[in-house]
Amino acid sequence: MKKTFLLTIIGGVFLLAVGTFAIASVRADRVRDVPLPTFSASQDPATIARGEYLVWGPGHCAGCHGAVEQLEHYEATNERIPLTGGFEVPVPIGSFPAPNITQAKGTGIGEMSDAEIARSLRYGVGRNGQMLMPLMPFQNVSDEDLIAIISYLRTMKSVEKERPARALNPLGTMLFAFVMEPVPPEGTPPASVPRSISKEYGEYLGKNVANCYGCHTDRDLATGEFFGEPLGGGLELEHRDSIFVVPNITVGGKGSRMETWDEAGFIARVRTGKPSTPGSPMPWQPLNSMDDDDLKALWAWIESLQPVDRDTGPGLKVEGS
Ligand code: HEC
Ligand code: HEC
Known part of the structure; x- marks a missing residue:
């Protein structure tokens, strides 16, 4: 009698754990409640040139989003490589390959709206509204520079390349489900930041x-x-x-x-x-x-x-x- 009771308890705890984990797996990728900035890409050559400078210079997007098989070549030579991604920044809670950010539709960001791209950089939320692993530091980039980056990305040619799916490990699943939130900008990001030697x-x-x-x-x-x-x-x-x-x-x-x-x-x-x-x-x-x-x-x-x-x-x- 006692034994059956004990088994019921153990079974119950087990089912509860499985149930919690199943809920966590769904909750981890839930749509997060963050604003969708109303920015749109510009065709202005000076804006595009500023975006190009930020992407290949200080923003170093290629360090993570560059085609993974050509990354060592890029690091040694600075020759531009397609931003088809695949590199994984090692983090303890799962594997997060950098996505393809060329204009390819489907595998790249060709189908994302300008506003969705802006949202991923400013609010850390990906195309479907799911939280991105907070590895990018761009939350407080000015409106002007964010628009420049997006405007330049739109001029890049599309290169089809599937990225491996990201995978949260069990700890990551629990953290994404119940603890971590996308990192918001500090205060209101500036509309523009004057460039000066200051x-x-x-x-x-x-x-x-x-x-x-x-x-x-x-x-x-x-x-x-x-x-x-x-x-x-x-x-x-x-x-x-x-x-x-x-x-x-x-x-x-x-x-x-x-x-x-x-x-x-x-x-x-x-x-x-x-x-x-x-x-x-x-x-x-x-x-x-x-x-x-x-x-x-x-x-x-x-x-x-x-x-x-x-x-x-x-x-x-x-x-x-
Ligand atoms: C992805 C991480 C990362 C970023 C981003 C980064 N650094 Fe570093 N930095 C390192 C590491 C690792 C080293 C040590 C190895 C080396 O010299 O590359 C280093 C080394 C250095 C050194 C020492 C060089 C020497 O001769 O001893 C300087 C100076 C430096 N970084 C400046 C900067 C500045 C300025 C920035 C921003 C513009 C920056 N780093 C951004 C990781 C980083
Ligand atoms: C330190 C590495 C790193 C750097 C530098 C970096 N990214 Fe990312 N980026 C990532 C990773 C990793 C993800 C995906 C995170 C995830 O799946 O949770 C991502 C996601 C994105 C997304 C969302 C795409 C989607 O499919 O939802 C965009 C857009 C993006 N990055 C653009 C950029 C741009 C533009 C730059 C340079 C200005 C940049 N990234 C620099 C690592 C980086």
Whole structure:
């Protein structure tokens, strides 16, 4: 009698767990309630040129969305490759291959409306309204620059290439279902940001476009939450089976890679286009295609930050096969 009772309890708990997981699997991909920006692409050549600069320069879209089989070639040469995707940023809660963002209909973003593309960059929600893994830093890109990016994407030729489906692991399924929400912009993103050699514009580029902040500041990779000092380094990033430690790059901080650098040295270093540790995930080539004024603005921002005394050691922690 007692035994049957126990079995019923165990069976009940089991069914409850299976049921919860089934609900979580559906809930993880539910349509999220975020705004649909009313932007539309422009045909204006200056707008398209600005978008092209952002996509191949500071926005480094190809670092993730470039055709995966040509990525190493791109990293070494900066030759433009189709943005057909396939690369997976390693994260602990599932596999999230970067989608094809060429104009291909069906496999690319040709069928997404301008507003839906804007929504994915600003509100982190994909074509069907499902939450995207928050890997892109563009929430606070200005209206003007977002329109420029979309306008340029619309001029790219379409290349058909199926992307592997994304797959959440059980932890990811539970987090997407019950815990994580798409990361919203901070406040109201600016309509436009004046371009100048200023720390304000440098901060805009470094935080919202080029993502220096997102890699060089320590954070929890499962949730994206920051806990380190700005640009103080320490984040461990897996890239092609190796594990890299992102260095401290504060100016004047003891043990920082940029402890004794000046503006000219910073620009000269970027112009080499080469990682200090081969195979690193740092987008050196896109950074190298930025113009001098933008690099000066970046420098002005980095130099204005609090120096952090921290030596994060060698750039490579574990060398992959
Ligand atoms: C750090 C890697 C990374 C960078 C850099 C990056 N993306 Fe993404 N992007 C992703 C991943 C991964 C996804 C899919 C996430 C998911 O499926 O949950 C994505 C999704 C998208 C989507 C949604 C597509 C869809 O089918 O719903 C668009 C549009 C997009 N990215 C455009 C861009 C543009 C434009 C840039 C450059 C300005 C860019 N991305 C830079 C990794 C990146
Ligand atoms: C995807 C993560 C990532 C992003 C984004 C990123 N970095 Fe890095 N960065 C790294 C890693 C990893 C290293 C160490 C290996 C290397 O030198 O490539 C590094 C190294 C550096 C170094 C040290 C070079 C040396 O000679 O020791 C500087 C300076 C630097 N990054 C500046 C920047 C700036 C400025 C930005 C934004 C414009 C940026 N990084 C964006 C990951 C990143």
